[in-house]
Amino acid sequence: MKNKTVIITGGAQGIGRGMVQEFLEDKWNVMMADIDGEAALELLDAMNAGNQLSFCKCDVSNEVEVEKLVKDCLAAFGSIDAIINNAGIGNNKPVTELSLVEWNRVVGVNLTSIFLTAKYGALHLKKSKGAIVNMASTRAFMSEPNTEAYSATKGGVVALTHSLAVSLGPDVRVNCISPGWIEVSDFKKKRDFKESMHSDVDKTQHPAGRVGVPSDIAQLALYLVSDKAGFITGQNFVVDGGMTKKMIYV
Helix, strand or coil: CCCCEEEEECCCCHHHHHHHHHHHHCCCEEEEEECCHHHHHHHHHHHCCHHHEEEEECCCCCHHHHHHHHHHHHHHHCCCCEEEECCCCCCCCCCCCCCHHHHHHHHHHHHHHHHHHHHHHHHHHHHHCCEEEEECCHHHCCCCCCCHHHHHHHHHHHHHHHHHHHHHCCCCEEEEEEECCECCCCCCCHHHCCCCCCCHHHHHCCCCCCCECHHHHHHHHHHHCCHHHCCCCCCEEEECCCHHHCCCCC
């Protein structure tokens, strides 16, 4: 995939950081978008990828900033072959305490951002016969208490994915990934970094026998934007080590 270009939102930390690393190793040009400049600069320094990696500070819920992100990517690399909509936040409060401002912020970052990157990126993706991968969540299908905003937006991501696949096909394929428990504590900026530790219970509740890591998601994303996945569009892929298929009795 040498010389192809991907935009990765929320790329400075967590799953997004794992995406940046995997795509760079696969010889992609990467435009990393993130609102956290400190984390992004640390990653730029750590990767030492030269002109292969560029950064745009961007609030993905802001239309002007997303339009600029697309323009900056084209200026840096000349084309856009894939967009990974990874940026996401949560705000876990009881629904009676969650303000409308807080609700709308989660909707803006998790869902509206995908509409915006598709709006401004679609024309360029059509030219390159490219692909979009959106980050949903197993929370689109199951919940913990006080996750209404997060769960609702991730359910929306799944629906928006198949809608975009129909609207942008056949030139652009659109799929989404629903991660389960992915450990990202060691994929944070330095002042938030923690060594990952998991108990036997943490591991055995997954039929795969372990908690997930960012590369589990990144490797699937790489496949979904490749020509090998040319007959796959409009789909959601659950990557959770089998956790949502296992009956757990307490």
